[in-house]
Amino acid sequence: MAQYKKGYKRSNDRFLTYLLVGFAGVILTLVLGLIIYNIVNPSLDYDSFDHLTSFQTVSTQSEDEYIVYYYSENCGYCQQIKDRVLNFAEDNPAGIKVYLLDAIETTGVNNISDPISGQSMTGTPSMITVVNGTIVHMAPGYVNVLDVITSINDGTYDYID
8 A cells, every 4th residue: 555645645635625615615605695686686577567457448547648568478579578578667767657468368359459550459569558548559569669668768759748
């Protein structure tokens, strides 16, 4: 059997032990940090906002001006813009109320049409602007929805005061 000078073998074993304990400590710290972050900063969810249950109620809400966001949990484009839309719904510079209309949970026939173009709303995501009980603008498609959000945030949206 090989002879080692005093302490060489032990210090080599200690180094490996310290290295493994250090890695475990770093991984444990990262996992705990992610858990604490998710507890402190909960993500927004569709259920946190007021919903309409049918197309017939789109133009019957009590506010003078509001937006209705038509979405589906199964829509890939809706998922891509979900955080941006929900952050806008929670807090926007115009202070405009945003209602959500879930395509899966909605009752009634999709018979909403844009008063300017005459086109009916065909899918998700879409954004509907209502002023004094009248639909004044529709923005079908995720690009148009994001354009509405941007123009409201910039103060350049023509359909609300």
